[in-house]
Structures are given as C-alpha cells and as structure tokens.
Amino acid sequence: MNFKWNNIDKMESFHISYLLYMEGKSIEVISKIRNIPYKEIEKHIIEGKIKYSNIKKEDRLIKIISMDKRQRIEYLERLTEEGRKELAEEIYKRYIKFKNVEDRMILIWLIGELKEEKLVPFLKMELKSKNVNFRRLACSALGKIGKKEYKNLFESLFNDSNSQVKQYAIKSVRKIGDMNTVNLLEYILYNKYEKDYVRRAAKEAILNIKDTN
DSSP, rough: OOOOGGGGGGOOHHHHHHHHHHOOOOOHHHHHHHHHOOHHHHHHHHHHHHHSSSSSSSHHHHHHHOOOOOHHHHHHHHOOOOHHHHHHHHHHGGGGGGOSSSHHHHHHHHHHHHHHHGHHHHHHHHHTTOOOHHHHHHHHHHHHHGGGGGGHHHEEEEEEEESHHHHHHHTTTTTTOOOHHHHHHHHHHHHHTSSSHHHHHHHHHHHHHHHOO
C-alpha cells in the first residue's frame, strides 16, 4: 500500500481510517480522532485490509486477524495438523512486519493457541515490551504451552510493574511450579499492598502446586 496524506480530500472514509491504522494507531484511538463509532472503524479496517493488502489477495493471516475471536477459534478448530504448521510458519516469517498494536495482540494469542515452539522467541521478546498487553498476552501464551523450562521466566514476572502481568504469570506457573515457587507466591499472598485478584491467584497457585508436588 502506497498512499499519503497529501491527497486526503480524494480518500474514502474507510481509506482514512485504514491509513491511521497502518501508522500503528488502535481502533479505539482512530474512533476518537475521527469521532466515528468503534464498530464502524472496525468495518473500515477490514475493508482496508481486503482492498489494500499488498500481499496476495487471499491472505490467510490477514483473514484470520480480521475475524472476531469466536470465528478465529472455530477456524483453528477446523485446521488439520499440517494446516496449523503452515499457519505457524506464516506467523514466523511475518510476525515483525505487523506493527499495529491490535494485530500484534491477535498474533500473540494465535501463538499460544498453536503451541508451536518455533514461535516462542517472539513471546520472550514481547515479555520485555513496554506494552502491558503484549506482556500479559505473551505470558498467557507461554502458559498455554506450559513447559517446565519456563518456570523461572514466570517467577521473574512476579515482580512485573503491572498487576495483570503478575496475575497471568502466577496462573501460568500453577502446573509447573515447585516449592521455590510456593515461597515466592507466599510473599505475594501476604503482601497487603498487592491487588486482591493477584493475591487470590497466588493462593490458588500455592494450593495447586502443593497438591502436585
């Protein structure tokens, strides 16, 4: 796609929304900038993706990203094992090309659903992101993969500056934690300054780990 703001007077409404989207602005922000309802901006973005994708017209990854969550789940359920491998390969080749925040969040979620080890480096990269949602979703995706080798990584996130990220890290370690994890979680449990939902997650994780060790 190659168009600029200097011909804005000739642009259709969806075209303007999509250009803002390609600059990395979220649908919520575009809705506020243009004073257009969120749902209408969503339709603009989908129309733009269909019309201006500079990849092949039938772009599976763009198609999946344009679906709502229920449709994505149903799509993944219909995929064969070979199809899941092919989708993982597409994500691997193109992940960093997706700059929009909402697209990137969907890709992180997809990686967690596919549970493909080849894509784990992207999740580890996002755990260091300044974007809280990237960290939170990457933590959740790694938790779905659930390998014991990620235990120390989850434990390090108990100190994340964001409470939601802590909560996801705690939930992700429930099945792979050990008594060292329990000690760290007890500190969270008895810390009166922690959010209540973080402390509840810590309590549940402690009970789960003790039951399995």
